[in-house]
Amino acid sequence: MIELMVALTIAVILLTLAVPSFRSVIQSQRMTTTVNEVFVAINLTRSEAIQRGTRVDLVPAGDGTDWTKGWVVFIDGNGDQRWQDGEQIVFKHGAAPDGMTIQFAFTDSSRQYLAYNGTGHSRTNTSSQTPQLGTMSFTLDKQVRRIKINFAGRPRVCNPAIGSQKC
Numbered sequence: 639m640i641e642l643m644v645a646l647t648i649a650v651i652l653l654t655l656a657v658p659s660f661r662s663v664i665q666s667q668r669m670t671t672t673v674n675e676v677f678v679a680i681n682l683t684r685s686e687a688i689q690r691g692t693r694v695d696l697v698p699a700g701d702g703t704d705w706t707k708g709w710v711v712f713i714d715g716n717g718d719q720r721w722q723d724g725e726q727i728v729f730k731h732g733a734a735p736d737g738m739t740i741q742f743a744f745t746d747s748s749r750q751y752l753a754y755n756g757t758g759h760s761r762t763n764t765s766s767q768t769p770q771l772g773t774m775s776f777t778l779d780k781q782v783r784r785i786k787i788n789f790a791g792r793p794r795v796c797n798p799a800i801g802s803q804k805c
Contacts, residue, residue: 665779668735673776673783673795675731676709676740680752680785680793683711686728687754693761694728695719696752703750705740705774708732717763719751737778744772744787752787760791 679696687694692713699708702720710721711729721727734740742750746762752770755761760770774785784796784805796805 662779666781668738669776669778669781669783672734672738672778673785676705676774676776677785677793677795679709679711679729679731680787682729683752684754684758684760684791686711687756688758691756693753693755697721698750699730699733705742705750706734706738708734714753719749719753719763735778739777741775741777742772743775745770754791758791760787 683694683696690713694711695714696709696711697719698705699710699721708731710727710731712721713726713728714721715725716722744750744752745768746764748763751763753761753763755766762768762770769789769791771787771789771791773787776783776785782798784798785793786796786805787793798805
């Protein structure tokens with residue numbers, strides 16, 4: 639009986655030490671998964687635009703202002719960067735994990751959207767020749783990740799904690 643009590647005491651002590659670090663592992667996985675899902679959506683938007691030879695948009699779901707509510711890849715028939723009934727959805731994603739914030743800082747910040755034309759280049763609404771480039775920043779607890787879109791429209795993921803000079 640004493641051996642069983644000692645074993646249980648050791649198990650309880652180990653569990654109390656492991657649970658907080660396990661929470662950080664879960665949060666890290668949530669961050670990685672969400673950033674990768676947005677990255678895939680960006681690449682899907684670009685490849686669909688090339689395949690279809692027309693503009694394809696990636697926008698926040700719902701009212702088009704909050705990326706944490708989800709995102710939609712669609713063919714924007716009327717050019718307003720908002721999905722509406724009748725416009726073809728290519729892909730739709732649900733909400734981001736609770737507690738995550740997503741900030742959007744791009745060339746054209748009048749609306750939150752990322753659009754690619756038929757050549758695979760990102761474009762703004764102000765001009766078909768002006769690229770839509772910038773950064774999406776994801777924050778969960780104390781973790782930060784960014785997706786950067788360059789002049790040609792190519793996305794990349796970076797971690798400011800590792801490469802802060804280029805991120």
